[in-house]
Amino acid sequence: MFRIPSSNNGLYLGSVPESAAAKNGGTLITLDHDMVTLPGVGRTLTVAELAEHVDDMAGRLWAAGVRPSEHVAVHLSPGFDIYVLATAAARIGAVPVMLSPALEGESVAALLERLDRPHLLTDGTKLDGTLSAFPIGDLTDRVIVTTGSRPDAVTLAGLAGSPRQQPVMLHPDQPALMTHTSGTTGLPKLVVHSARSLRGRYRPQERLASLVRRRETVAIHVSYVHSRMYLALAVLLPRAMPLVIMNESAPAGVAELFAETQPGFIETHPNSFMEWEELVDHPRKPLASVRYFSSTFDAIHPSTMDRLLGASERRSPLFFQIYGQSECGPLVGRGYTRKNAHKADGRCLGFAMPGVTNFRLVSRNGARPSRETPGYIEVSTGGRALTYFGERERFDQQVHGSWWRGGDVGYRSRFGCLHLLDREVDVIPTIHSTLEVEDTLLGRLEELTELVVVAGPHQEPVPVVCTKDDRPLQAERWRSAVADLAPMAAPVQMPLTELPRTATMKIKRIELSQWLRTQEGPES
Structure with missing residues (x-):
């Protein structure tokens, strides 16, 4: 057998x-919590x-x-x-x-x-x-x-x-x-x-780890049920990198933990990095020791990268953005520095990894894939999963020879960078890219902690906004920020903690859109 x-x-x-x-x-692993199954182990x-x-x-x-x-x-x-x-x-x-x-x-x-x-x-x-x-x-x-x-x-x-x-x-x-x-x-x-397939996922992650030339303490706040956690430890444990494994993401606790452990490498979900932006001005300087930031689940907003890089006191810190999917693992990526993060195009996810991953764009409507007519993103990698358990037909519908169609749409720039515009199910006809709008407004309005554009009751684009300390959004600042963008409904403000999320902290956009349809109507 x-x-x-x-x-x-x-x-x-x-x-x-x-x-x-x-x-x-002898390499140390530090936890920010006690393991209930092993109560005597400590932290x-x-x-x-x-x-x-x-x-x-x-x-x-x-x-x-x-x-x-x-x-x-x-x-x-x-x-x-x-x-x-x-x-x-x-x-x-x-x-x-x-x-x-x-x-x-x-x-x-x-x-x-x-x-x-x-x-x-x-x-x-x-x-x-x-x-x-x-x-x-x-x-x-x-x-x-x-x-x-x-x-x-x-x-x-x-x-x-x-x-x-x-x-x-x-x-x-x-x-x-x-x-x-x-x-x-x-x-x-x-x-x-x-x-x-796990070995196929290991290869690009091992390649990223090889860029870290000196021994660094690595802090990880990643879902324990995601394949990323298992691949991260498969790469890091043999390298004698001291690890800090985190349960909590609340900024106050993270500030104390980082001030004590002085991590040189941090990996977490994009939304956790957004939450940690308030650490930039923390008196204990919890991000001062960080040389490498890594985000592997979704595209991250350029303003977030810029602020976090600015909080590091290390020479030439880097922010790695890696795009991947549950079915395939990491696929494309690129690094940002203090010099270019603030002017980065948030839709540019990066480049394929030679000899490890590849991608192509397939037309959705007969037109050549471009920024104006984005195509289906298909990827090829040794890390592709076997199937969906109990749903092979559903899995096979996304397989095209050696290529996997994951449901995202985008285009390739003339420099070869993969640009992701939207999930196919999240496309709103009157908006070129909801993600692009979100990048733009998060860069313009520092009071925002999150912004998600979803379809409203009549398929109109509705911005759902969260602010620092839940302070009311100033109407005049909002009108000025959106003046040159495609028309949208008035913003709906809600606490950050009430946004529906997945295990990897992604916003459940469809659920949020369905919630809007049950309301009397968006309020400004």
């Missing part, structure tokens, strides 16, 4: 901590200790009845425990299915049903909360709880001391990990990764 292939054929997540520990076991551990915990948990999962190639749905409260337990499942050849802590119970139940009775690895908080209204026992083969006990469930804590197991490595083209799409357009799709 399984064999141990050459490591060149695939990346085996379950062996990453052990391999890294053999090289650099600092070494790579060697991480490998020991993964091996321990793998033995417990085997004792609980988990076997190679079986699905283990991982749905836990946020914490580094998620990485430890998912990696432990992978170590014994099981297929971790990563379900975001932010998913509603209805979505979790629907995905469990699609998986056809998987093991469920969860905790009491989830069982008593979002999952309490659903027949979890009927939807799963067995429930494994990380803490406490539940009737008809296996208690992981009760399996301490279980015999350790040798790592199991499935064939490189068998399923090895499942993550889900962002869920911006309904029930998330389960993306199936293999060891070979």
